[in-house]
Amino acid sequence: MYLYKELNIDEYINKKDSFCVIDVRSESEFEEDHILGAINIPILNDEERIIVGTVYKEKGVKAAKILARNLTMPNMLVKLNKIYSIIESSKKIPLIYCARGGDRSGVIATFLAMENTYVFRLTGGYKAYRGYVLNYFNKIFDKKIKVFYGLTGTGKTELLLELKKNNLPVIDLEGLANNRGSVFGHIGLGKQPSQKRFDTMLFDALSIIDEKYIIVEGESKKIGRLYIPEQFYDKMTFGDSYLIECSLESRIKRIIDEYGGYLTENKDELIRSIEVLKAHIGNEKIGELIGKFNSGYLNEVVEYLLIYYYDILYEKNRKAKKKYMFNYNTDNVVECSKIIETDLK
Template sequence: MVQEFNDIAGFLDHGFDDVIDVRSPAEFAEDHVPGAISLPVLDNDERARVGTIYKQDSPFRARKIGAALVFRNAATHIEGPLAHHDGGWRPLVYCWRGGQRSGSFAWMLGQIGWRAETVQGGYKSYRRLVTRALYDDPLPYRLVQLGGYTGTAKTALLPRLKARGVQVVDLEGAAQHRGSLLGGMPGGQPSQKAFETRLVQAFQGLDPARPVLVEAESSKIGARILPPSLWSAMKDAPWIEISAPLEARAAYLAEAYADVLADGDRLREKLSFLIPHRGREVVAHWSDLIAAGDHQALTVALAAQHYDPAYDKSKRATAPDVRAVVRTERLDDSALDAAAAEIEAALQSKVI
């Protein structure tokens, strides 16, 4: 049987025991349906080889060679990762566009007695639904942005707010980037498509009648672009701003960016890109602080001479609708818990 999904909610709440992605490992790595397991019926080299034969030699020969590879690889999966399933198992199988790879694998599973079904249109139909949700349709949520200077622990506040029952979407977490020049994280960023999959998954199941808090961002987080529907909703969203003294923010940054600050050579390389914006003398001073290992003085300087001016410039340009300001003198655990309580109260008030 073939399953057809009309919206992203239906796709994500599919009701099957497992979702199996039979595309190549490279296709799976770029993006896949949330929760899918990768059981490729053609690996990267095999897929390239069959495609070349199809285009340059003979479609019939390509299908014949491809079929042999598909069933050989499928047999390996059945004997291996699928061997423990009983007769009632119900998997959903998809490939690139719902064609031969998923159809062949699902047929084999069906011959065993498993209730396998395929996705009409395959991954391409899933991707169309993601695009509709994030590019075409208005986002059906009332967003509130959490703003504040760099180092005001906005990211650390999000899980505290979520624990208090606030609806939260962590954009930087989805992008695997802390949203600044020094914001790269180990492992790098997901692809744009995978980032968007994370976004639709994060919004899935949220209550449109209640506000959804997101951290204030520019239109890009690292190299990942915020999709149009989300960005449009963010531009129209009111703000709650968190405020803290420079010294407290610098101390927080020194701890939060300890991994970046530990690699002096790489840090100098990244900061060198700011010479056209901040001047050679300023960047040279930062380099001296790196050499001295004075992380606290460095984060004070970076905040005062780069991050704060950039934030002020952006704020002047966008003129956000700041509805509430939460001030804290410290950024330790108890102070962040207190700030989270204030933010929750603001979200529940008539001001937001």
């Protein structure tokens, strides 16, 4: 009898560099989230999976399994050859997983074992991995968090990227979320990842940092439509706080430099975002701002939104007056980063 070996999630995490990971779930399952570095070779594609699921509901397990086998077998050799190619190029041990460690991964692992391939299957599949990620935030993550706060346009993200370039342990939450964390934060960036994918990418980023602390930008609990994991956010709330400041002129220039191209190329999207603010600054002012934007007075639009929307919102959302470890000026981000590096040593 040809057998593959089972590998539990803790064993995988401890030896993950030894494996080439093959995800045999459908394309949409893989897109929603997957193990870092996994390669998707679906045993059933999205359409086939839906058909099998319908048969399962209407006719039961046996009929669904027969249909799945009939759909899978004609292309099995093609799928196996793709997997053999991955194994050969990676020079690593194959680890196969599906949603819960069931038939999909079992079939592929069995075929590989029949060809005398040394192969593992992940016990519990993606569900076990997802459970590990959630447990990491609940119980395992224990690093100190240093949080940099500041008004919109003070260059927090720019500063953190400069610090990261100099090998400080920075986590770019907005980069992971693909959103700049404001009403206009989505413009020009495309869609955000799923919540599960965001959690996994954050876990992946944290797991490779050896330092006892990490640096993040102060955020609300929600970035676009994604939520920062609750336990991680709680640690941010009680982490060491640092304040970033700069002149209003620098803030306006920075926003126009960062957003300018996106704003002019995505006018309709920007106007829709401005209209969302009607409840905060009134219909009349919204119309005036849109008129100024269409006439090219971007500086005036940005200045008004900073003073009369973002700054007010920032102060309102601060739950209490924070006590900051240090205050920094980011009119010159490079010089500011050098000072911070010295302070954090």
